[in-house]
Amino acid sequence: MEVVAKRAGVSAITVSRVLNHPDKVAEDTRSRVWAAIKATGYIPNLIAGGLASSRTRVVGIIVPTITNSIFADTVQGMTDVLGAHSYQLLLATSGYSLEAEAGLVSAFLAQRPSGLVLTGLSHAARTFDLLKRAEVPVVETWSTARKPIDMLVGFSNENAAFEMMRALAGMGYRKIGFVVAPVKHNDRALGRRTGYRRAVKQLGLVEDRSLEREALFTLENGSRALSDLVGQHPDVEAIFFANDILAAGGLLECARRDWPVPERLAIAGFDDVDLASQTVPALTTVRIPRYEIGASAARLILERLAGATDLRPLDLGFEIVLRGSTGGKVDAG
Numbered sequence: 001m002e003v004v005a006k007r008a009g010v011s012a013i014t015v016s017r018v019l020n021h022p023d024k025v026a027e028d029t030r031s032r033v034w035a036a037i038k039a040t041g042y043i044p045n046l047i048a049g050g051l052a053s054s055r056t057r058v059v060g061i062i063v064p065t066i067t068n069s070i071f072a073d074t075v076q077g078m079t080d081v082l083g084a085h086s087y088q089l090l091l092a093t094s095g096y097s098l099e100a101e102a103g104l105v106s107a108f109l110a111q112r113p114s115g116l117v118l119t120g121l122s123h124a125a126r127t128f129d130l131l132k133r134a135e136v137p138v139v140e141t142w143s144t145a146r147k148p149i150d151m152l153v154g155f156s157n158e159n160a161a162f163e164m165m166r167a168l169a170g171m172g173y174r175k176i177g178f179v180v181a182p183v184k185h186n187d188r189a190l191g192r193r194t195g196y197r198r199a200v201k202q203l204g205l206v207e208d209r210s211l212e213r214e215a216l217f218t219l220e221n222g223s224r225a226l227s228d229l230v231g232q233h234p235d236v237e238a239i240f241f242a243n244d245i246l247a248a249g250g251l252l253e254c255a256r257r258d259w260p261v262p263e264r265l266a267i268a269g270f271d272d273v274d275l276a277s278q279t280v281p282a283l284t285t286v287r288i289p290r291y292e293i294g295a296s297a298a299r300l301i302l303e304r305l306a307g308a309t310d311l312r313p314l315d316l317g318f319e320i321v322l323r324g325s326t327g328g329k330v331d332a333g
Contacts, residue, residue: 001044007036019044041133043109055136059301060090060108061117061294062101068217068245070271070290071119074141077294078117085302087114098124098185109134115301117294121145121152122187137304139297144315145187151304152313153296157188160286160318161195164240164268166203167284167320171327173238173266175206177229179213179222179250180242189214192242192270211236215246222249223256230265238266238326244273244285251279251325262327272321281324289316 005012010029017025018033025033036042059082063071079089090108094101102124108116109130115137118127131138131149138150143157168176178196181189193212200207210232215221222241226249229236241247247269254261261267261281269276272287296314303311 001042003040004033004036004042007040008032041129043106043130043134055112055114057087058090058111058113059087059115059117059298060092060104060111060113061297062092062094062104062108063119064096065093065217066091068243069273069275070243070288073290074294074297077291077296078298079294081295081298081302087298087302094119096182096186098122098127102126102130105130109136114305115139117141117297117301120187121148122185123149137301139300141293141297143187143191144313145191148313151297151300151311153293153300153316154314155288155293155316155318157191158195158198160270160288161192161240161242162199163195163318163320164270164286165196165199165205167322168238168240168266168268168326169199169203169205171266173326175211175233175235175237176200177211177213177233177236177239178242179215179225179229179239179246181217182214189242196240196242208233217243217245219245219249219252222246223253224249226250226253226265236265238262238268240268240270242270244269244271244276244283247283247285247325248275248279251281251283261325266326268326272319276321277323279325284323284326285321287319287321289318292316 001012001015005015015033018030022030061078075091082089092104094104105127117139119142121140121143140148140152141154143154180193183190183193213225215225226239229239239250241250247267250267254265259265269283269285272285276283276285300311
């Protein structure tokens with residue numbers, strides 16, 4: 001606080017007022033103090049009477065959304081493991097915004113958590129800076145694409161997408177559309193697209209970037225993506241949706257058109273949410289260990305708090321689950 005005060009040209013008491021009673025401080029002074037706080041990376045300790053090194057028995061997790069059930073099992077896995085050790089979970093959503101995530105990281109660090117869990121490996125520069133200064137255990141999840149900030153538990157999105165494409169190719173499908181979340185600032189979506197493109201090249205499939213679409217994870221967007229793809233490519237044989245909700249939207253659109261699946265068009269998804277096994281036909285998909293990702297992330301934090309230092313990244317893998325939506329087409333090769 002003294003450093004912030006000196007940089008802003010005010011007293012430490014004024015800095016305290018800006019943090020606790022901003023309405024009592026002139027706007028120009030508030031602006032200077034907040035600029036100094038941002039420049040120094042200062043995180044105010046919101047634990048009354050606590051020391052700078054104090055920690056609560058709280059672990060924070062930031063997920064992109066809770067409207068999609070894919071993250072619910074991860075949150076539950078963390079809750080179960082942490083609860084057994086008398087730790088509580090604090091949950092927030094970033095809305096797939098790196099800047100929003102940075103703001104949440106700052107807010108969490110102000111609570112002096114025992115650890116933080118983030119989704120993916122893509123973060124704003126401010127997030128990296130905050131976590132470097134904070135010296136708090138951090139686990140990144142849902143990916144294994146590069147070296148983590150601290151600890152890591154997930155799977156290879158690229159390899160998962162590649163293996164699904166290999167399975168589809170093995171059934172004889174050659175012209176395969178692909179629908180994925182927007183890849184900008186999303187390493188999971190980018191990995192899945194990379195896996196799709198690698199499979200197209202290596203397996204000798206129809207290579208055409210107009211077979212690719214980006215869409216947020218909703219049923220309506222899945223329906224629209226399918227309509228758009230078959231409108232441009234009437235001869236497309238299969239569509240690989242990199243999310244089960246999008247895939248379910250595609251199945252519903254086929255039902256509206258009275259198109260038999262997979263005879264008219266094969267559909268595949270990603271995640272293996274509960275819905276996937278209940279659609280008609282049941283959805284071929286990539287099964288992800290969502291619960292274990294959360295449980296393992298919690299265990300890594302507990303191990304670090306217990307003094308462990310050499311905690312290597314955990315790759316929990318994935319499984320290709322073949323169901324009726326892709327049928328058993330004979331390999332054309």
